[in-house]
Amino acid sequence: MTVLEEAARREAPPQTPRRTRRWTGWxxxxxxxxVIIYLVLPIMVMIAFGFNDTKSRLxxxxxxxxxxxxxxxxxxxxxxxxxxxxxxxAVLTTAVATVLGTMLGLALGRYRFRGQGGVDLxxxxxxxxxxxxxxTALLSMFITLRVPRGFLTILVAHIMFCxxxxxxTVRARMAGFDVSLxxxxxxxxxxxxxxxxxxxLPLIFPGIMAGALLAFALSIDDYIITSFVNGQTETFPIWxxxxxxxxxxxxVNVMGTLLFLTGVGLAVANVVALRRRKL
Amino acid sequence: xxxxxxxxRKLAPYLLVLPGGLWLAAFxxxxxxxxxxxxLQSGSVEEGFRLTWRVSTYTDxxxxxxxxxxxxxxYSAVVTGLALVVAYPMAYWIAFHGGSRKSSYLFLILLPFxxxxxxxxxxxxxxxxxxxxxxxxxxxxxxxxxxxxxxxTSAAVxxxxxxxxxxxxxxxLYVSLERIYPTLVEAASDLYASKAQGFxxxxxxxxxxxxxxxxxxxxxxxxxxFVNATILGGPGTTMIGNVIQxxxxxxxxxxxxxxxxxxxxxxLLIGVFAYARxxxxxxxxxxxxx
Numbered sequence: 332m333t334v335l336e337e338a339a340r341r342e343a344p345p346q347t348p349r350r351t352r353r354w355t356g357w358x359x360x361x362x363x364x365x366v367i368i369y370l371v372l373p374i375m376v377m378i379a380f381g382f383n384d385t386k387s388r389l390x391x392x393x394x395x396x397x398x399x400x401x402x403x404x405x406x407x408x409x410x411x412x413x414x415x416x417x418x419x420x421a422v423l424t425t426a427v428a429t430v431l432g433t434m435l436g437l438a439l440g441r442y443r444f445r446g447q448g449g450v451d452l453x454x455x456x457x458x459x460x461x462x463x464x465x466x467t468a469l470l471s472m473f474i475t476l477r478v479p480r481g482f483l484t485i486l487v488a489h490i491m492f493c494x495x496x497x498x499x500t501v502r503a504r505m506a507g508f509d510v511s512l513x514x515x516x517x518x519x520x521x522x523x524x525x526x527x528x529x530x531x532l533p534l535i536f537p538g539i540m541a542g543a544l545l546a547f548a549l550s551i552d553d554y555i556i557t558s559f560v561n562g563q564t565e566t567f568p569i570w571x572x573x574x575x576x577x578x579x580x581x582x583v584n585v586m587g588t589l590l591f592l593t594g595v596g597l598a599v600a601n602v603v604a605l606r607r608r609k610l
Numbered sequence: 611x612x613x614x615x616x617x618x619r620k621l622a623p624y625l626l627v628l629p630g631g632l633w634l635a636a637f638x639x640x641x642x643x644x645x646x647x648x649x650l651q652s653g654s655v656e657e658g659f660r661l662t663w664r665v666s667t668y669t670d671x672x673x674x675x676x677x678x679x680x681x682x683x684x685y686s687a688v689v690t691g692l693a694l695v696v697a698y699p700m701a702y703w704i705a706f707h708g709g710s711r712k713s714s715y716l717f718l719i720l721l722p723f724x725x726x727x728x729x730x731x732x733x734x735x736x737x738x739x740x741x742x743x744x745x746x747x748x749x750x751x752x753x754x755x756x757x758x759x760x761x762x763t764s765a766a767v768x769x770x771x772x773x774x775x776x777x778x779x780x781x782x783l784y785v786s787l788e789r790i791y792p793t794l795v796e797a798a799s800d801l802y803a804s805k806a807q808g809f810x811x812x813x814x815x816x817x818x819x820x821x822x823x824x825x826x827x828x829x830x831x832x833x834x835x836f837v838n839a840t841i842l843g844g845p846g847t848t849m850i851g852n853v854i855q856x857x858x859x860x861x862x863x864x865x866x867x868x869x870x871x872x873x874x875x876x877x878l879l880i881g882v883f884a885y886a887r888x889x890x891x892x893x894x895x896x897x898x899x900x
């Protein structure tokens with residue numbers, strides 16, 4: 332099938348349903364929307380209870396609308412410190428993991444080399460191993476080497492589990508990569524670095540952006556691995572998990588909402604930017 | 611082409627792989643070996659640990675905690691089954707009838723990922739609480755007994771796990787279904803296949819890679835999770851992850867903890883690789899990554 336036919340298939344209007352499909356016409360869309368509501372429900376609850384005018388730390392029943400918690404979002408010192416740690420770790424993790432992961436993805440997608448199977452297997456194992464195992468293995472090593480646990484060990488762990496995801500994302504982008512473009516640049520006298528900057532990088536850039544966003548999201552969200560290597564340092568998810576026993580204060584809902592909106596905003600911006608490039 | 615870039619080209623992949631590869635080796639591969647070694651040591655935190663090849667730690671670990679291990683695998687199997695049943699019709703409808711709004715639907719399915727895993731689970735704790743927004747009204751209407759509760763039951767833990775890992779099931783299913791050319795289904799119907807036959811003999815087999823990837827992406831993290839069991843569960847729903855966390859961080863029994871963790875990893879990895887072999891890692895990774 333040629334590219335044009337493929338495009339035509341995708342552009343083609345959906346077939347008109349036959350008479351015989353009386354119930355299937357609405358059952359599946361209604362079902363899909365119900366599942367989507369189920370998926371979104373906890374998010375709505377989180378956002379709503381950030382506006383709850385609760386007097387105590389217990390944020391369980393609706394007491395009326397307030398914007399108080401948005402004003403006082405950083406009034407809890409320990410929670411704010413944890414939130415700051417999370418953001419700082421996520422930014423640093425994204426920077427390092429994106430560079431290392433892009434290099435891995437480039438090597439795997441662009442070249443054929445000895446030991447490629449081994450690297451592939453290592454990445455596959457790192458992605459498919461449960462977080463619990465990644466966390467406990469690192470903890471075992473830190474215990475054995477008597478490494479003090481804290482901010483740095485969290486950072487090291489986050490970079491470790493993000494690198495493989497970035498690598499896979501970038502490699503997926505390399506799938507349709509046309510090597511002759513690079514060769515053309517070199518034939519026209521570009522040195523390898525210029526070729527990379529002017530030809531390769533722009534072509535794989537969407538993959539790198541997607542990988543970076545994924546790394547940022549994974550790092551911000553991580554609880555399980557962090558819980559084994561954090562020592563006394565708290566991150567946002569660690570603090571929230573610790574607070575579940577006494578009740579989670581509304582500031583957590585506010586921070587969760589702000590993170591949610593930032594994430595959605597970034598993702599939408601990325602999609603819009605991609606569409607622009609295509610036009 | 612000049613000789614220089616060609617020489618560089620031979621070295622280039624190795625230079626590119628080196629930093630990331632070393633990072634993974636130093637903080638994933640070697641730690642796993644250290645964990646295996648730690649599980650074969652004996653001693654205490656005060657006196658230090660020495661490698662004594664004490665294999666009996668493994669038999670101790672399993673005889674002590676087989677209940678939690680079996681419970682984790684059972685929960686995870688139920689969760690994977692539920693997620694598959696919930697996700698398939700949805701992925702099918704979006705792939706074949708989503709039209710131009712396919713990516714919008716996918717975006718909605720991905721929305722939970724923009725909220726922290728722990729907060730999502732706390733949200734469910736809140737929704738399911740004894741006098742919460744679901745049980746409260748039902749109780750005041752007299753439809754449920756006053757002492758009816760969902761939290762601290764297996765149902766709550768399984769429900770929470772299913773919720774948290776559902777998108778991991780939907781996405782690979784969608785990717786594999788979306789790849790199927792509708793013309794194939796038309797061909798089947800031209801050859802007098804009924805709707806059901808067309809589904810069972812054309813669509814279902816072609817979507818199996820997605821089913822495999824989805825099962826993998828759901829089963830492994832669900833079996834090793836302890837966040838849902840802690841927040842939504844009770845004493846009767848402890849999973850192996852809870853045990854491992856307690857042994858490492860509270861009881862400081864490192865050999866026992868590493869033995870448990872290693873057993874879990876071995877069990878899951880053997881399953882994963884058997885799975886991937888039946889299918890080829892490329893395809894599983896490809897579908898999972900896409």
